[in-house]
Amino acid sequence: MQRRHFLSTLAAASFVPGISFAQGKPIRLVVPFPPGGATDITARVLSEPLAKILQQPVVIDNRAGAGGSIGMAELARAAPDGLSFGVATLSTHGVNPAVYQKLPYDPIKGFAAVTELVKAPGVIVINPAVLPVGSFAELVKYLKANPGKVSYASPGNGTIGHMWGELFKSSTGTSMVHIPYRGAGPAINDVLAGQVPVYFDQVASSLPHVKAGKLKALAVSWSGRLDVLPEVPTYGELGYAASNDPSWFGMIAPAGTPAELVLRMQQAVATALKDPAVRERLALQGLYASGTTPAEFTKQIASEIEKMKKVAAFARIRLD
Template sequence: MRRRQLPVIAALAAFAASSESRAQPAWPSRTIRLIVTFPPGGSSDIVARVLAEVLSQRLPQRVIVENRPGAGGTLGAAYVASQPADGLTLMLSNTAPIVTSPPIYANVPYDPVGGFTHIAYIGATPLVVVVNPRLVPATDLAGLIAWIKAQAAPPGYGSSGAGSVAHIFGEAFMAKTGAQLTHVPYRGSAPMQADLLGGAIPLSFDTLPQNVENIRAGRLRAIAITAPARQEMAPEVPTTAEAGFPDLLAENWLGLAGPAGLPAAIVAKLHAETMAALDSPLMRSRILEHGIAMRPMTQPQFTQYVADEVRVVGGAVKALGLTAQ
């Protein structure tokens, strides 16, 4: 009797499994939204739009970019963390909303490590110390420090927002050089750069790719790169280390994340497709064009990288005792 029942039981199990698979639509079942936590025009937005274009060609559904800026990227990040773990709402994550903003904003409603599924590492770009040449005569870091110290009141420096890598670098810059500045936060790089070009602020700390076109055109002057080595896209710009400040280093990393609890199959698929997208001619050319250095990481390695960044860099930010105004 038991032997006669076994085929029946196996058939019923197979039927149940096939029914369950039919009930579960193949992922992705509809358009995927890629949330950018800063306004259009910045490095995150540029990379997100190229990534969305390539992924749309590789996946059965389109990937569209949606900008949700504000509060150093924490508003967009909080939104993504609150969404269903179905792989249909993702985030172009970066250093600000994950590492540097949470320590300085009160009551950030997410855990930067456990509140997300950290899917894929994209790359990182250094900052550039850049000035409006009509307002600042300095041509190197020593001259800029001397100019700042000679002003009757601390000049303003622009950043892409309170809690951004540029903001934290500005605090480190003042601590290391003794030059006093006033932080002027913006809701992203694009509006900040408009004010820098217009003369509303004399200098800024910002990602290199965002500024390289204006640097080449002479509308802005690059003073130093916050990287240990000169960059291929601007080889004429010296590093902060060459200027005598080897500890003044900073970079903004970019990655792909989603809400916590994404199914393992979706995570594996998204990681594989993102790695393939990064290897595509279009994505690779745009990544290199914007000075973003790629470094291969597995999904677990990226998760550990984020945890280390939050612990080390986020801990250092917290120790500064900064608060967002």
């Protein structure tokens, strides 16, 4: 029954009156990060249903490098003909504009916002073998009693993990030493090895280690408790609403893309995200289907940039 309903919805959504579109030509979806990561997985999960809805091939184009800047610059240069779209993230449209002095793209003027795709809850984890705390409150108390003596790892300067760590410090009034790594892999490995006791991560990445008892989750950034970590409170629940926002991925198009083509893609994404099979595939990766209007996503991007600018100012993060 669900599949028949979904296919009928696809048929209804595949034609939108009054919209001229390059039927049959492939749509390029630029992913500004390497294959295999959460951003790439999101794009690939959605590419098949979108191709059916739009009746056009959807081709993933991975353009990785410079924290997502290379891919975003490539998309900004693309023709605004409705055949090029891209996946924006909290990194490309929040962190990067806040910490880099020069970007090869304008996060606001260079693109037309289409829709948020998914949200990804964050988590603060510790290595319980080396840090003697059992809860978020105990961690804050310990850090205040030992200012500057505890370190936290991140995948690198100016990454989401770095910004989450600095946001935690500013909201709790604590002090920790930031240890940047060259990527998430080396960072999490040293946390597991006990070299660095604290890590700010997405739930999807840390969950297996939490379940195995190697890491302890103290708080998550989400609207409510997660089914996969029901015993872990949210930042908001603990009184730290500023840290309660999850990460996200969204879809954008080059600036100048006609509004009707932006709307057509937004409607196609909304239809795809209603499919239980799509939602389940995303949830297995710790990604939760959302969906917004172009106007809502435009406001969200502007808000995220301003929020990250405040964090960057607090932590004095400026990158060339």
